[in-house]
Amino acid sequence: MKHNIYLYILIITVVTYLIRVLPLTLIRREIHNRFIRSFLYYVPYVTLAVMTFPAMLYATDSLWSGLGALLVGVAVAWFSGNLFLVASSACAVVFVLELFL
Amino acid sequence: MRTGIPVSLGYLAVSFTLGITAKQAGLTALQAACTSLLVNASAGEYAAFSLIAAQASYLEIAIMELVANARYLLMSCALSQKLDVGVGLGHRMVMGFTVTDELFGLSILEPDKLNPMFYFGMMACVMPGWAGGTFLGVLMGSVLPASVVSALSVGLYGMFLAVIVPQSRKSRTILIVVLLSMAASLGFDLLPCMAQISSGTKTIILTVAIAAGAAILAPVAPSPDWEEGLDEA
Numbered sequence: 001m002k003h004n005i006y007l008y009i010l011i012i013t014v015v016t017y018l019i020r021v022l023p024l025t026l027i028r029r030e031i032h033n034r035f036i037r038s039f040l041y042y043v044p045y046v047t048l049a050v051m052t053f054p055a056m057l058y059a060t061d062s063l064w065s066g067l068g069a070l071l072v073g074v075a076v077a078w079f080s081g082n083l084f085l086v087a088s089s090a091c092a093v094v095f096v097l098e099l100f101l
Numbered sequence: 102m103r104t105g106i107p108v109s110l111g112y113l114a115v116s117f118t119l120g121i122t123a124k125q126a127g128l129t130a131l132q133a134a135c136t137s138l139l140v141n142a143s144a145g146e147y148a149a150f151s152l153i154a155a156q157a158s159y160l161e162i163a164i165m166e167l168v169a170n171a172r173y174l175l176m177s178c179a180l181s182q183k184l185d186v187g188v189g190l191g192h193r194m195v196m197g198f199t200v201t202d203e204l205f206g207l208s209i210l211e212p213d214k215l216n217p218m219f220y221f222g223m224m225a226c227v228m229p230g231w232a233g234g235t236f237l238g239v240l241m242g243s244v245l246p247a248s249v250v251s252a253l254s255v256g257l258y259g260m261f262l263a264v265i266v267p268q269s270r271k272s273r274t275i276l277i278v279v280l281l282s283m284a285a286s287l288g289f290d291l292l293p294c295m296a297q298i299s300s301g302t303k304t305i306i307l308t309v310a311i312a313a314g315a316a317i318l319a320p321v322a323p324s325p326d327w328e329e330g331l332d333e334a
Contacts, residue, residue, distance in 0.1 A: 013139040015166040021197030023177035038316035048261040049282035056258040069255040077266030090259035095252035
């Protein structure tokens with residue numbers, strides 16, 4: 001069955017909006033439950049790590065350029081942490097490597 | 102407004118690569134721009150486009166969005182502490198539309214209570230950049246040579262690395278959590294019995310399991326400085 005693209009967009013809009021707006025409107029005091037706070041604290045790192053690796057290796061035309069981008073991206077992020085520097089250097093590595101591959 | 106402009110320019114570049122993903126998922130430029138305007142989430146939109154490309158079920162995409170954007174829940178919790186009790190429901194509801202990693206970071210950097218007007222100013226700067234970049238990404242993705250598209254497709258992953266790597270450097274616990282997540286993710290892809298599971302479901306299962314495990318084994322200190330660790334998240 002083919003899914004409706006507008007229904008997809010509607011669903012992600014509503015879900016994302018509720019996630020953001022409910023805490024802002026409902027919570028007027030701090031969360032004290034240590035487990036919930038710790039869980040929420042780790043969530044972004046796990047999610048992003050799982051989504052990045054190994055998917056980054058398959059994103060480009062060649063496995064090797066993806067690996068190069070991963071290594072350079074990690075190195076640049078480790079030493080600078082600048083979001084756009086990391087993203088653009090990863091792109092540059094792929095572009096240069098694929099000229100030779 | 103002034104704080105928002107550099108962020109907007111960065112958004113333009115990142116959302117451009119997002120547009121390329123949207124195009125691969127079969128969205129038109131207008132549909133992709135609408136999504137960006139309505140959703141305003143990099144990882145969340147990326148995950149959604151991947152699932153749309155895979156024709157995932159509506160339930161799967163809703164749960165994925167919940168998990169991919171769960172961090173906004175935490176950010177909104179933190180932002181709610183930054184607002185004056187007197188800030189009305191209407192203002193809070195508009196702000197809730199655009200809680201993003203970068204705006205959250207900028208808001209937390211404000212020394213005093215957060216003025217909703219300051220927040221609206223930032224929103225006005227970044228939202229056109231984000232939606233416009235996505236729009237251009239879909240349009241230009243087909244014009245640009247394949248080598249450039251291939252190169253830009255790692256841009257988003259680069260952005261994710263820029264969030265997780267510096268934090269891994271600061272905190273050994275996060276480093277272990279990140280390495281474990283990546284290893285588990287690779288394991289899921291390689292094990293034949295797990296190959297049936299879609300990438301969205303994989304992300305959900307691993308996120309809940311590993312984050313819960315980490316929360317039990319290494320709970321974060323119940324001090325207010327937990328917000329600092331999230332500045333760049």
